[in-house]
Amino acid sequence: MSKIKPLDPQLLFRGCDLALLEFQSSAELAEPTDIVDQSRAIDAVRFGVDIKRLGYNLFVLGEPGSGRHSAVRRMLEAKAGGEQTPCDWCYVNNFVEPNMPRLLRLPPGRGAQLKRDMQQFVEELVKAVTVAFESDEYRIRIEAIQEEFKKKEEDALRQLGHESAEKGIALLRTPHGFIFAPVKGDETIGPEEFEKLPAEEKEHIGKLIDEYGERLHKLTLQFPRWRRELQGRIKEASRDTLRLAAGHLIEELKERYTDLSNVLKFLDQAMRDVIEIGEELREAPKSGGELSEALVRGGSSLTRYQVNLLVDNGATKAAPVVFEDNPIFPNLVGRVDHVAHMGMLVTNFTFIKSGALHRANGGYLVLDALKLLSQPYAWEGLKRALRSAQVRIESLGQIFGLISTLPLEPEPMPLEIKVVLIGERLHYYLLKEYDPEFADLFKVAADFEDDVPRDETNTRLYARFVATLARDSGLRPFERGAVARVIEHSARLAGDAEKFSASKRRISDLLQEADHCAGIAGRQIVTREDIEAALQAQIRRAGRLRDASYEHILRGNQLISVTGAHVGQINGLAVIDLGDFMFAHPVRITATARIGDGDVIDIEREAELGGAIHTKGVMILSAFLASRYSRSMPLSLSASLVFEQSYGPVEGDSASLAELCALMSALSAVPIKQSLAITGSVNQYGQVQPIGGVNEKIEGFFDICKAQELNGDQGVLIPESNVKHLMLREDVVSACSEGKFRIYAVSDVDQAIELLTGVSAGVPDEQGLVPEDTINYLVATQLTEMSALRQAFGSAGKRHPGKKDKSG
Numbered sequence: 029m030s031k032i033k034p035l036d037p038q039l040l041f042r043g044c045d046l047a048l049l050e051f052q053s054s055a056e057l058a059e060p061t062d063i064v065d066q067s068r069a070i071d072a073v074r075f076g077v078d079i080k081r082l083g084y085n086l087f088v089l090g091e092p093g094s095g096r097h098s099a100v101r102r103m104l105e106a107k108a109g110g111e112q113t114p115c116d117w118c119y120v121n122n123f124v125e126p127n128m129p130r131l132l133r134l135p136p137g138r139g140a141q142l143k144r145d146m147q148q149f150v151e152e153l154v155k156a157v158t159v160a161f162e163s164d165e166y167r168i169r170i171e172a173i174q175e176e177f178k179k180k181e182e183d184a185l186r187q188l189g190h191e192s193a194e195k196g197i198a199l200l201r202t203p204h205g206f207i208f209a210p211v212k213g214d215e216t217i218g219p220e221e222f223e224k225l226p227a228e229e230k231e232h233i234g235k236l237i238d239e240y241g242e243r244l245h246k247l248t249l250q251f252p253r254w255r256r257e258l259q260g261r262i263k264e265a266s267r268d269t270l271r272l273a274a275g276h277l278i279e280e281l282k283e284r285y286t287d288l289s290n291v292l293k294f295l296d297q298a299m300r301d302v303i304e305i306g307e308e309l310r311e312a313p314k315s316g317g318e319l320s321e322a323l324v325r326g327g328s329s330l331t332r333y334q335v336n337l338l339v340d341n342g343a344t345k346a347a348p349v350v351f352e353d354n355p356i357f358p359n360l361v362g363r364v365d366h367v368a369h370m371g372m373l374v375t376n377f378t379f380i381k382s383g384a385l386h387r388a389n390g391g392y393l394v395l396d397a398l399k400l401l402s403q404p405y406a407w408e409g410l411k412r413a414l415r416s417a418q419v420r421i422e423s424l425g426q427i428f429g430l431i432s433t434l435p436l437e438p439e440p441m442p443l444e445i446k447v448v449l450i451g452e453r454l455h456y457y458l459l460k461e462y463d464p465e466f467a468d469l470f471k472v473a474a475d476f477e478d479d480v481p482r483d484e485t486n487t488r489l490y491a492r493f494v495a496t497l498a499r500d501s502g503l504r505p506f507e508r509g510a511v512a513r514v515i516e517h518s519a520r521l522a523g524d525a526e527k528f529s530a531s532k533r534r535i536s537d538l539l540q541e542a543d544h545c546a547g548i549a550g551r552q553i554v555t556r557e558d559i560e561a562a563l564q565a566q567i568r569r570a571g572r573l574r575d576a577s578y579e580h581i582l583r584g585n586q587l588i589s590v591t592g593a594h595v596g597q598i599n600g601l602a603v604i605d606l607g608d609f610m611f612a613h614p615v616r617i618t619a620t621a622r623i624g625d626g627d628v629i630d631i632e633r634e635a636e637l638g639g640a641i642h643t644k645g646v647m648i649l650s651a652f653l654a655s656r657y658s659r660s661m662p663l664s665l666s667a668s669l670v671f672e673q674s675y676g677p678v679e680g681d682s683a684s685l686a687e688l689c690a691l692m693s694a695l696s697a698v699p700i701k702q703s704l705a706i707t708g709s710v711n712q713y714g715q716v717q718p719i720g721g722v723n724e725k726i727e728g729f730f731d732i733c734k735a736q737e738l739n740g741d742q743g744v745l746i747p748e749s750n751v752k753h754l755m756l757r758e759d760v761v762s763a764c765s766e767g768k769f770r771i772y773a774v775s776d777v778d779q780a781i782e783l784l785t786g787v788s789a790g791v792p793d794e795q796g797l798v799p800e801d802t803i804n805y806l807v808a809t810q811l812t813e814m815s816a817l818r819q820a821f822g823s824a825g826k827r828h829p830g831k832k833d834k835s836g
Contacts, residue, residue: 040760054507060492061489062496064530069099069475072086096450111391113390116339156274166266185247271303278302336378341390366379385413392448393445456473480528503540524753546558573604578735582736591702593701597618599614612729618670621667642678642679645681696785698785706745708774740770743770746773790804
C-alpha cells in the first residue's frame with residue numbers, strides 16, 4: 029500500500045495575513061500605486077524615455093489588462109512635465125509656388141499670435157486698400173497720367189495735321205478713323221473737282237496723301253505702346269498707393285517679430301505680393317474673399333495672407349504626451365481636406381490638418397500596436413516618418429498614384445519624437461522576425477510581467493494598488509478583510525499561491541462589481557462578503573457551459589464513474605479556457621493492450637483530433653515503457669489510448685500520466701479506483717511534471733463528486749510540483765479538512781499507480797528484481813509473455829510457411 033498521505037488542508041489555500049494590512053479601510057491608504065513590482069519593465073521604459081538617440085523608441089509588451097497603459101502614461105507625463113514646451117508650427121502661403129505651402133516654426137504661443145495678427149492685417153488691408161484707391165490724391169494722380177497720355181496722342185496728331193495742311197493736305201477725323209484729303213482754301217476738294225485737276229497735280233497730291241498716310245500709320249502703331257506705358261504708369265501709381273496703404277501695416281507687424289527671421293521673411297513676401305496683385309485686391313470682398321476665391325490656390329483672395337496654425341502649444345506647459353486611439357494613416361501624418369466647388373475638388377494651405385505626429389512633436393506619442401498594424405499603410409507611414417525624421421503630409425491617393433490632379437505638397441515638418449507602441453508579445457516577436465526595419469526603429473522592449481512575487485512587501489503594495497483603483501474609480505472604501513480577499517483572488521488568477529496576477533482590468537472589474545453589491549446591501553464600506561458575492565456572480569454569468577458539461581455527466585450522457593474500480597480505465601481532467609473564465613471536468617481515458625510490434629496507438633492522433641503536444645506526451649510514455657520493461661527484449665506490445673466521448677481537439681500533455689497509469693493497469697490487469705482522478709505530465713524516466721489549471725481541475729472533479737455525494741474515498745492526484753500553485757475554493761478546503769475529499773501529491777508514476785490501484789508498485793532490489801504481485805512485476809511479466817508469444821508465433825511461421833493446395 030502507498031504511504032503517501034493526503035495533503036494538509038493548510039497547503040490547499042494560502043490566505044492573506046491580515047497582520048500585513050495595517051489599516052481598517054482602504055481610505056487610509058493615501059499613497060497612490062497603479063502597478064505592483066514591475067521593476068524590469070519600469071527600468072526599460074525609463075531607459076527608453078531618457079535616451080535621446082535615433083531609433084530608441086519603445087515597444088511595451090504584456091498581456092491585455094495588465095496596467096501597461098496607465099503605467100506608461102504616468103511615467104511619460106512625469107518625464108514630460110520636466111521638459112521644455114515644443115514650438116508652434118504654422119503653414120503659410122508660398123507666393124511663388126502656391127501648391128507648396130511653407131512651414132514656419134515659432135516659439136510656444138507665438139503661432140496663435142501670428143495667426144491673429146495676420147487675420148487683423150487682412151481685415152485692415154481691405155479697408156486701407158479701399159480708402160487708398162478712393163482717395164482724391166490717387167484719383168488726381170491717375171487722371172493726370174491719363175490726361176498726359178491723351179495730350180501726347182492729340183499733340184502728335186495735331187502736329188501731323190499741321191504739316192500736311194502746309195502741303196495742301198488736310199487730316200480729317202471720320203467715324204471710321206483718320207483720312208487725308210486735298211484742300212483748296214479752307215474747303216476740301218470734292219471728287220468731281222479733283223478729277224478736273226491736271227494730271228500732274230493729281231499725281232502730286234496722291235504722292236503727298238500716300239506720304240502722310242504712311243506717317244499716320246507709323247504714328248498709330250506707337251499708340252498701343254504709349255497705352256502700355258500709360259498702364260505701367262497707372263500700375264506704378266497703384267503700387268505706390270498700396271505701398272503707402274499697406275506698408276505701415278506690415279512695418280507694425282515686423283516690429284513684433286524682430287526676433288523671428290522666418291516670420292520677417294514671410295512678411296516681406298506678403299508685402300511684395302500685396303503690391304504685385306493690388307489691383308486684384310480692389311475686387312476682393314471685404315470679408316476676406318468669398319468661398320470660391322478662398323479655395324482656389326494662387327487666386328487673389330485675401331485668404332492667401334492668413335496663417336494656418338497647425339500645432340498650437342501656447343497653453344502647454346510641458347512636452348506633449350499624445351495617445352492616438354484611432355491610428356489611421358491621416359490621423360498619424362495629417363491630411364489635406366478638399367471641398368467641392370463647381371464640379372471640382374479644390375483646396376489650399378488653410379485646409380491642411382495636423383496628425384498625431386505633428387501634435388506629439390517634441391514629446392511622446394503612444395499607440396496601440398494592434399490598431400496601428402490593422403490600418404492600411406499606417407505602419408509604413410509611421411516607419412517612414414521615423415526613418416526620415418520628418419512628417420510629410422500626403423494622401424494615400426498621392427502615394428499610390430491614384431490622383432492625377434496637382435496636389436498640395438506642404439513642406440515637411442522636422443520630427444523629434446519618442447514613439448511608444450503598446451502590444452502583446454506575439455506582435456513584438458512577429459515584427460522583429462518579419463520586419464527588418466523594426467529592430468532599427470524600436471530598440472527598447474519593456475516586457476511587463478504577467479504575475480509578480482507574493483511576499484510581504486508586495487502584499488502591502490498590492491493593498492495600496494487596490495486602494496488606488498477604488499479611489500480612481502470613485503468607489504466606496506474597502507475594509508481590510510475585503511482587500512485581503514482581493515489579494516487572495518489575485519493569487520488565484522495567477523494560478524499560483526506564491527504569485528499575484530498583474531491583471532489590472534480583472535481586479536478593477538471585481539472592485540466595481542463588489543462596490544455594486546455593497547450598494548445593494550446598503551453598506552457604506554465594501555466587505556469581504558461583497559467580494560465573495562461579486563465573485564459568485566461572475567461565475568454564474570460565465571458558467572453556462574460549465575453547468576451544461578456537468579449536467580451531461582450527472583445525467584449519464586457522458587460516462588464518468590466516481591465509485592468502484594476498472595481495469596484500463598481512469599479519470600483524467602480536461603480544462604476549458606473561455607478567456608475570463610476557466611473550468612475543468614473529468615474525462616474518461618481508457619487503454620487496451622495486446623501482442624504487437626511495440627506501438628502505442630494514440631487514437632486521438634489517428635482521428636486527427638490530437639495536437640502535437642498531446643502526441644509528444646504519448647510518445648514519451650511509450651519510451652518510458654520500453655526503457656523500464658524492455659531493455660533486454662523486444663517490446664511486443666500494441667496498445668491503444670483514447671479519450672472516451674471526446675469529439676473535439678485534444679491538446680497538451682497534462683493527461684500523459686493518466687494515460688500511462690491506464691496502460692499499466694491494462695497490462696497488469698489491476699483495476700484503477702474510479703473514485704480518484706489524476707492530472708500531470710510524465711517524462712521518459714517516469715517523473716511527474718507540473719501542469720496548468722490545477723485548481724480548476726481539482727474543483728471540477730470535486731463538483732462532480734459532491735453532486736453524487738462525497739464518500740471520503742474520492743480525491744485528485746496532482747504533481748508534487750503543483751502544490752505551491754494551490755488556491756482552492758473554500759468548500760473544497762472544508763471538505764478536505766473534514767476528510768470527505770482528498771488531494772494527493774505525487775512525484776513519480778510509481779506513487780501514482782500505488783494510490784490508484786492500492787497495490788504496491790514494486791521497488792527493484794540490488795539485483796534489479798521487483799517483488800511478486802506488484803504492479804511493476806505484473807507489467808514486466810505480461811510484457812515478457814507477449815514477447816515470448818510473439819517470438820513463438822514468428823518461429824512457427826518460419827517452420828510452417830504455408831500448406832500446398834491439394835486441390836491443385
